[in-house]
Amino acid sequence: MTKPAIQETSDSIIDLKEMTDARVSLGRFGAGLPTRAAQAFLLDHARAREAVWSMVDRKDLAERLSRLGFESVSVESRAQDRSIYVRRPDLGRQLSDASQERLKTLAGTAGTPDIAIIVADGLSSSAVDMNAVRLIEELGARFGAKGLKIGPIVLAEQARVALGDPAAEALGARLSIVLVGERPGLSAADSLGAYITYAPKSGTPDSKRNCVSNIRDGGLSIGEAADTIADLVTDIFKVAISGVALKDALVQLEG
Template identity: 50%
Template sequence: MSGPPARPLRDLRNLTPARVGLGRAGASMPTQALLEFMLDHARARDAVHAVFDVPAMMRGLNDIGLEACEVASRVHDRTEYLRRPDLGRMLDPASQHLLAGRAGGARQLAIVVGDGLSPAAVNAHALEVVRSLMPRLAADGIEIGHAVVASGARVALGDEIGAILGARMIVMLIGERPGLSASDSLGAYLTFAPKVGLTDEKRNCVSNIHGSGLGYDEAAFRIAWLIREGLARGLSGVALKDESGAEAPRTITANSTQHDKSET
C-alpha cells in the first residue's frame, strides 16, 4: 500500500526563500534560476561594500532625542576591515580619548550603531529599531545614557566602547553577514558589564531584522526585554535565556526564516 503523494516542490518553495526545486536544463540550472542567483550574490557583495552613511545616522539619532558621538575602529579602509577583523574590534586612539571625555555618571545603557559586514542593513533599519525601542525602555524607566556611531566596527568593538563609558549594558546594532536570501539583515548584540576580551557566550543576539524577517516592533520588544532582564539580573549571554516570546505576539513575516547569524 503506497503512502500519500509527496507535496510538489513548488509548494515547498512557497514556504521558504531557500533555493529548492529550481529544476534543470540538461545538466545545468535553468537560466532564470542562474540569473536570480547571480543577482542575489551581487546584492550581497554590494551590501558588504556599501558606504556607511554616518552623517545621516548622526542626524537621525539627534532627531529622536539622542545626542550621538562618532568613533572609529583601527581599520583604515574597507579592504583592511575585511582582512583584519582584529582591528575592527579596537578603537583608534582619537576615539578612545573622545569617549573618555564623555564617561562618568550613573549610566545604565549605551547604544552603539556600527556598520559591520552590511552597512546597507544599518542604513536601512537601525534608526527605525532605535525609534521603536525608545518608548519601551522609557516604560521600564531605562534611560539611554550614551549613543555612539562606530565606523569599521565589529561586534566586540562595543565592549571597549561600553567599558570606557562605564555603561552597565551595551547594545550593538550592526550589519550582519549578507546572505543570498537577505543582504540587509541587522543584528542587535547585548552585553552586560562590557569589557575588552569578552567572548560571544557573554552576549545575547536578536538577529534577522529586515524587511522579510523580524519586524521593527518585535525586534524592539525582544531587545527591550533582554535589556530589562539583563540589568535586573546582572547578566547576559548564555546565562540569560530569551523568554520574551511567551509575552510578545508574533510579527515575523510569512516569508521569513529563522537562522543563526555570526558577525564577529
C-alpha cells in the first residue's frame, strides 16, 4: 500500500521561514533564483565581508563604557594590520610587547581583579559594535551582585580568542571572559561569542575554555547570554576548573 503524497502548503513554507534565518523555500525563476533572492544573497555576502574587514572603533567603545562607569585600556596583537591578521592567526593570539607592558603597569595600580573582560574584534567588527557594550553592562550588574571585581575592560585590536590569556595573566585576573566577533555567515554577520577561561595564562589550550555563542538579536539575547555566562562563572569558581572538565567536576562536587 503506497503512502499518500504529502502536499507542501503555503502555510508550511511560511512557518518554516519564520523558524530559521537559513535560506529555505526561495523559489525558482527558470533555471535560477528569483531576482529578490539573488540580490538578498549578494547583500548578505557584502555584509559578511564588511564585518571581517572593517575595524572596530575602540575610541567609541571606550566612551560608551566610560558612560557606564567602566574603565578600559586599549591593546594590540602582533598582527600589524587586518591583512596580516586574517592570514596569520598565530599573530592575533599574541600581545604586542608594548601592550604587555601597558597591562602590567595598569595591574600595579588597579589592583587584582576576579574577572578580566577582553573585547576582541575577531572576525566581525559588527558583532562587537552592536553587542559588546550591552553585554558588559549586563554582566557588570550580575557580577557586582555576586561581589566579584571586574578589571579594566581590555579593548584588543586584531585579536583572536587566545590573546585573552596573556592579557588576563598580565592583569592578574582569576578568570577571563573574551568577547569576540564570530566568523560571519550569510544569515548572520553580527554574532558575538564569549569564551570563559579559569586561571588564564599563555599557552592555555582551547579545551580549558567554555563558550557561549550566537549572542545577537535573532540569536541568544543579551539578557539570556548574561545569565548563562554568570551561571558558568559561578560554577567555575566553585570547582576552580573550566572547559571540558567542568561538568565532571561539578558532578563530583554535588555527589
